[in-house]
Amino acid sequence: MSPPRLTGALRSFSNVSKKEDFTEHLHDLKTKRLKRRELFAREGLTWQKIVHFCSEDQDKAKRQAANQELKSLLLAAKEIVGPDQGQAAFESAAVFLFETFHNKDHVGTEETRAIKQMFGPFPSSAAEASCACVARLVAPLGESRVENFIQSLCSRHNPQRGSSFGRNIVLSYDCYTLDPLEDLPCSGIDEENVSLDF
Amino acid sequence: MACARVPLDEQQVTEPGPLGREHTLPALHPTRKEDRCFVPYKSPPEDGSPAEVEEFMEHAKFITEDLEWLLTLPHDKFWCQVVFDDSLQRCLDSYLHQAPRGLDLASLPSSPAVADMQRSVHRAVFLTFLRMATHKESKENFLTPAVFGEIIYENFLFDIPKILDLCVLFGKGNSQLLHKMLENIFTQQPSYYSDLDETVPTVLQVFDTILDKCGLHCEGATAMEPMKLNAHKQPTAMAMSQQDLVDLILYLCDSTTTIHAFLDIFPAACSSFHSHGFLSRLTSFYEAAVPELEKAVRKRNFDDKGLQQDLWKRLSHSCRKMVEMAHQLLHHTCLQPILEGGENMQTFADELLQHFTSFFT
Known part of the structure; x- marks a missing residue:
């Protein structure tokens, strides 16, 4: 809970700010994750493109192996998003997992956090399985080819660098600190009892 | 993208409508905002229990990502979001309400990761307020000063308690920048003097x-x-x-x-x-x-x-x-x-x- 503040009193007792009940509108994290998944689905990289990329220019045996891995990745994605979602949600999650693990050999803290931010709590076995699937999928394709493929399609990897407002502003993180005039007198002697009658 | 050398409040844009047909509308229009769903800020946990730290980190990551996205938006899109997205204003308000002040009893974040994340949110929030206090970003990107004054006042983008919060949260070390912001706000909208x-x-x-x-x-x-x-x-x-x-x-x-x-x-x-x-x-x-x-x-x-x-x-x-x-x-x-x-x-x-x-x- 916030300590008592002047601005809190001003918001409550003056008529110069918008009166709003914050508890009414709180977006929970579930809604936010849903919104992020929607935005991610619009980002350019699709499941069809991944399927095509992983199976093109491959001989029959390799193509079959790749298809098997793609199926497994989709299953792992289904476990992560939950079975009550539609096929589009599974595919979008599989795309996210492919993008997350294409250059990773294990599920680290960053990856765990990224998946949780997107889908909420998830079974770690599904993350491990998807990481292994992606590793087997990209191994025969070559690191740079996979990287180029993702870079060319995923808008998240091509942010408009240098165009952000205030990028050159040097912000000071200093904050106001206590600046007392004097320390607490050590003894706390009752000064009123000291006689001034000389 | 809106056309140049005309104030944003007078610009019209032609965009594909919901049915795919192109239509012309004011550059500042509610349909041009993105449905982004900004989340409210929560202050760093005092006792540092892992669950609370995780919750803080998650909220803070969403906020920095969203505000950084907002700051990369072109001028017209930025103002559409600022004026018409209530969740953005609630997010910013929650930061002003909840952000720890240097003088709070327990103001130091419990771990370096939490401190880093707090700094990222702090910067993104400040830059957002700075952009909201700027009516002229460049020769091409500007608002008519009087309309700017009206927008920030009528939509409560700034009010006296918010201004005081900004001063106490960001004033130390950024006083010149804040002075410019406040000077512009009070000059373009003298009603803030009446509110004061x-x-x-x-x-x-x-x-x-x-x-x-x-x-x-x-x-x-x-x-x-x-x-x-x-x-x-x-x-x-x-x-x-x-x-x-x-x-x-x-x-x-x-x-x-x-x-x-x-x-x-x-x-x-x-x-x-x-x-x-x-x-x-x-x-x-x-x-x-x-x-x-x-x-x-x-x-x-x-x-x-x-x-x-x-x-x-x-x-x-x-x-x-x-x-x-x-x-x-x-x-x-x-x-x-x-x-x-x-x-x-x-x-x-x-x-x-x-x-x-x-x-x-």
Whole structure:
């Protein structure tokens, strides 16, 4: 809970700010994750493109192996998003997992956090399985080819660098600190009892 | 993208509509905002339990990502989001409400990762307010000043409590930038001066409340308000609960620091405070409240001596801020006009002497 503040009193007792009940509108994290998944689905990289990329220019045996891995990745994605979602949600999650693990050999803290931010709590076995699937999928394709493929399609990897407002502003993180005039007198002697009658 | 060299508020854009057909609409239009769903800010956990840290990190990551996205938007899209996305305004408000101040009892984040994340949010929030306070970003990207003033005022993008929060959260080390922001806001929208004028009595009321809680009363206040019949039953600073005393001193410390930061960053506000007799009320308050509170902190029996030391420091800090506030007010409302040598120098000199006389009596 916030300590008592002047601005809190001003918001409550003056008529110069918008009166709003914050508890009414709180977006929970579930809604936010849903919104992020929607935005991610619009980002350019699709499941069809991944399927095509992983199976093109491959001989029959390799193509079959790749298809098997793609199926497994989709299953792992289904476990992560939950079975009550539609096929589009599974595919979008599989795309996210492919993008997350294409250059990773294990599920680290960053990856765990990224998946949780997107889908909420998830079974770690599904993350491990998807990481292994992606590793087997990209191994025969070559690191740079996979990287180029993702870079060319995923808008998240091509942010408009240098165009952000205030990028050159040097912000000071200093904050106001206590600046007392004097320390607490050590003894706390009752000064009123000291006689001034000389 | 909207067309150039015309203020944003006069621009029209042609975009594909919901049915795929192109249509023309004002560049500032609610349908042009993205449905982004900004989440509210939560302050870093005090005890640092893993679950709470995780929750903080998650909220903070969403906020920084979203605000960084907002800051990369072109001028027209930025303003559509700012004006029409309520979730963005609630996110920014929640930061101003909840962000830890340097003077809070537990303001230091529990781990370097939390501290780093807090700094990222802090920067993104500040830059967002800075962009909202800028009506002209470039020759091509600007709003008509009067319309800008109207937008920020009518949509409560800034209000007096928010401005005070901005000063106390970002003022230290960024005072020049904040001064420019506030100068632009108050210049383009003079109604903020009227709001400030309306706010000062509430600030005075805060000081009266502190006196009231101590079972005291202020000279200026009694003349205006009838005394409650049960006023004599009010607890004193010596008799109130320890928690009440802690809250009272924290409140005083926050109030004095906030007003001081605001006046320091935006001295033009001094005249509004001055016109409400703030200086004489402040000195009466100091005279009545400080000895009582000092006595209470010194003489009460604290099991936690660290808390006693801390309260003393906060009280002493508040005293310093009140003295400095008096200096600011005297400087900007009396001394400065004398130094500038205007027409009413004698009046200002008389007023200054009157203040000094009242300080000694």
